Amino acid sequence: MNKSLTVLPSGKYPTMSSLEMVDYINADRESKAEAEGLVFPCKKYRKLEHRSFMKKVPRVLGDAAAKFFATDTYINGTGGVVERDICNFPKREACLMAMSYSYELQAQVYDHMTELEGGKDINLLDFSGLTDMAISEMQNRVAAAEKFSFEMHGQAGSALMTRRKKEKKAIKKAEQLVKDLIQFKLCDMGDFPDGKPA
Incomplete structure (x- = not known):
């Protein structure tokens, strides 16, 4: 195949985790709050919790949501290992989840995923x-x-x-x-x- 075409094989597409999505959403809200002279988090721009985001996934993606669920382990404040449910979204589903919050966020996520695919300037x-x-x-x-x-x-x-x-x-x-x-x-x-x- 021609080297000027960047297409990853099926199953090799980059993904964006629900944790990254929450970070993007909170960063977006923080920048909007600062632009309005507000301190983040505030009443108008609340901090999104990961568990709240996870509750929204089945509502946005429907039956297809199940195939994106995964488990993540992390070390809590006391040094214990804890497991939590996360989602790993391919580009389309990441954009759908972002769009459920704002169109500006969807554009940011789309650009980020395109860059991960290696196709930003192709x-x-x-x-x-x-x-x-x-x-x-x-x-x-x-x-x-x-x-x-x-x-x-x-x-x-x-x-x-x-x-x-x-x-x-x-x-x-x-x-x-x-x-x-x-x-x-x-x-x-x-x-x-x-x-x-x-």
Whole structure:
């Protein structure tokens, strides 16, 4: 596969834990409080507890929430080892959870997850160099872009479906370009000057 396309294999996508999500939410609330000249936490901007966040997960993600649950161990103040329930969210679910708090937070989480994927400054659907590749590389590139687009933005009911539709248009154009190059036809060259048929 072409090295300019960054697509992690299925199951290898980076995740964001519920602990990280709570930190992001509290940092967002703290910055908003400071911008308004308030001390965080306050009545308007409360500190989110991890257990409160965990209660919200099934309400936001529904039946799909169960597959993201995990266990974390930590050392408490007295030196004892304690287990707690956490969630490890892939990009889509992390964005859904963040969106349930604010759209600004969703954008921050989306940017963070994109950076973890290694694609912050790589446009996965940039097919400008497609014609410089071998046919098999072109096919792999288009197939990988389609797979990535479907897995990340193709879930029914997702707010990202609009992005998926735009990506699908670009992918269709690239697929057509590859098909046209594969089925390249030479036009009739006619007769040669010495009279012999072509």
